[in-house]
Structures are given as structure tokens and as C-alpha cells.
Amino acid sequence: MTITTERELQRVSHLVLGRPRPAPALPRKPAGMSKQEWKVEKQRLRDAGQQLVDGVEEHVQLQERWSHKANGTAETHEHAAVSAGREGALLRLVRTGAIDAHQLAAAEKIAEAFAAITAEVTVRTARWGDRNPGGGPNAAEAVPIAAVIQQRTYQRWREATGVHAPMVLAIVVDDVAVTAAARRWRLSNRRARSILVTALDRWQRC
Known part of the structure; x- marks a missing residue:
């Protein structure tokens, strides 16, 4: 055979x-x-x-x-x-010293805020045809204060980060490597890392 x-x-x-x-x-x-x-x-x-x-x-x-x-x-x-x-993009940056523990924590907060806002938009879109002008759990006053603060912080951070926000979110939320993000946005690796670090530091000031 x-x-x-x-x-x-x-x-x-x-x-x-x-x-x-x-x-x-x-x-x-x-x-x-x-x-x-x-x-x-x-x-x-x-x-x-x-x-x-x-x-x-x-x-x-x-x-x-x-x-x-x-x-x-x-x-x-x-x-x-x-x-x-597999080690994530942000953990690799921590291991190599490109970002520190405080910046990693900021990245986690940004990812949490992005996920929460995305989920909220999805829920509101699904309920768009069933409006209720009265009170209840969907009323604005029923939204937890912490969630409101988180959304406002994210909005300020997003506006301050400007045109570089999509790249930073790709790294923080989608776990895209800095080198890959740099190629996608036509930047040098050093410039991409610098933008990321600045954006993470900015979150702590928003």
C-alpha cells in the first residue's frame, strides 16, 4: 500500500x-x-x-x-x-516598560467605558420604537451616577484625544499590537507608542 x-x-x-x-x-x-x-x-x-x-x-x-x-x-x-x-498587546508593553501599571489601569478604564457606552447605545437603539416619556427604570434619573460620570469622562477623553482616538481604541479595546496599529495609521512605531502613552496619561486628568 x-x-x-x-x-x-x-x-x-x-x-x-x-x-x-x-x-x-x-x-x-x-x-x-x-x-x-x-x-x-x-x-x-x-x-x-x-x-x-x-x-x-x-x-x-x-x-x-x-x-x-x-x-x-x-x-x-x-x-x-x-x-x-497569548500575552495581550498592553501586557507586552508593560513587560517591556513602554507603559506602567497606572497607564495599564487607565487603559482598562477606557475599555470598560467604551464597552458600557457601546452597550447602552445598542439597548437604546433596540428600544427606539417603544418610547416612554414617563418615569420608570429607563428614565434619565434612574441612570446610576457612576455611569454618568464614566460617560462624561470618556467623552472628554475622546474629544481631547482627537484624530488619534481610533488608533488608541484599536490597541486598548481590540488588542491590536502597537506595531500593527502604527502600520495601519501610517505612523512610526515610536510615534504610535508616544500617542498611546499620552492618551493613557490624559485619561487620569479627565
Whole structure:
């Protein structure tokens, strides 16, 4: 059987039909190995299973790694795990000393305010056709004071940051690397970092 035929058979069996890894063909007990040692080795070989061809082996490993998860595909769980373990753009800047802990905290506040305002706009848009001029939980006076302060702070910060706000938000909210943001807005890396640092410091003064 050619390698191509074997690969296709394994691909259909394990990737299409989802069959488990086959048990390996066990060799004869090596000379000099005790029965107890051979028993342990045989169990290890059975647990390892048969090594599959390149391209199929990696996919089967992925399926085995996430077989304990009932919901979602193995690819989805793998992507989520990689994303969770990846260091974010802002944390990389902290690690390299480009920004400090206070500036990181400011970035988190900006992201929180952006998320809150975006959510509020979505809710109001959804309720636009059902206006209620009276009181109730949707009345202006029912909005928490802290939320109002947060919105006003964000608006002042947004206006003060001016044309650079979209780039700063891309880094802070969307986790875009500074180098990538610099290319997108046609700036040098040094200039992009400087704008980010200034914007983060500005939040603490708004």
C-alpha cells in the first residue's frame, strides 16, 4: 500500500468518520526484559496507540486533547486556549516598560467605558420604537451616577484625544499590537507608542 493510499484511508477513518486511534501492533518481548517490565511497557504502548501518518496524527491529537469537552469543536477549544494563553498587546508593553501599571489601569478604564457606552447605545437603539416619556427604570434619573460620570469622562477623553482616538481604541479595546496599529495609521512605531502613552496619561486628568 502506498503512503498516499494509507493517508487517505486514515483521513477518512479518523477525520471523517471520527474513529478512535487504533491499537498498535505489539512487538515481541525484548530479550532481558522481565515479565513485569514488559507488562508495563505493553500497557504504555497500548495507551499511546498507533502512530498515524503526518497530517492525520496532528488532527487526531487535537481531537484527543479536547475529547473531554462536551460542547464545541476541538478546533474551537484549541483556539480559545491559545488566545487565553497569548500575552495581550498592553501586557507586552508593560513587560517591556513602554507603559506602567497606572497607564495599564487607565487603559482598562477606557475599555470598560467604551464597552458600557457601546452597550447602552445598542439597548437604546433596540428600544427606539417603544418610547416612554414617563418615569420608570429607563428614565434619565434612574441612570446610576457612576455611569454618568464614566460617560462624561470618556467623552472628554475622546474629544481631547482627537484624530488619534481610533488608533488608541484599536490597541486598548481590540488588542491590536502597537506595531500593527502604527502600520495601519501610517505612523512610526515610536510615534504610535508616544500617542498611546499620552492618551493613557490624559485619561487620569479627565
